[in-house]
Structures are given as structure tokens and as C-alpha cells.
Amino acid sequence: MTKGLFDGREIEIACPKCGHQNAKTIGWLRTYDELACVGCHATIKLDHEQFRAGLDQADKSVDDLRRTLRDFGKK
Numbered sequence: 001m002t003k004g005l006f007d008g009r010e011i012e013i014a015c016p017k018c019g020h021q022n023a024k025t026i027g028w029l030r031t032y033d034e035l036a037c038v039g040c041h042a043t044i045k046l047d048h049e050q051f052r053a054g055l056d057q058a059d060k061s062v063d064d065l066r067r068t069l070r071d072f073g074k075k
């Protein structure tokens with residue numbers, strides 16, 4: 001897999017059950033399709049299609065990245 005410009009950047013994934021902000025790097029999120037919530041230990045499924053679509057745009061502009069990260073996890 002191609003290493004992206006923002007792979008080392010940490011973002012927070014909000015748990016849909018308890019709302020805990022789980023900090024993960026973008027490189028980590030590219031590799032795994034689910035994460036265990038630190039707050040309630042629930043398994044959070046990551047929507048990679050949605051995530052990668054946002055990431056493709058994000059690679060073009062930091063502003064796009066910020067917008068993508070703000071919206072990620074809300075749905």
C-alpha cells in the first residue's frame with residue numbers, strides 16, 4: 001500500500017456508543033478495519049470506503065483533510 005502524506009498524523013474516532021475519542025494515526029486506520037474503543041471496549045467498524053474517499057481528497061489539500069476528519073465518525 002502506498003504510504004500517504006498524512007499517515008503519521010493522529011486523528012480521533014468518536015465511539016458511536018460512549019462518545020470516547022479514540023486517537024489513531026491515519027496509517028493505522030489504513031491498515032485495520034475496526035478498532036476497540038478505549039472507553040467502553042466496544043468494537044467500532046471503520047467504513048474504509050468512506051474514509052479512503054475522504055483521504056484521497058485530503059491528500060490534495062490540508063483544508064480538505066481537516067474537513068474530512070471533522071466529519072469522520074459522525075455517521
Ligand SMILES: [Zn+2]
Nearest residue numbers: 015018037040
Ligand atoms: Zn466506546
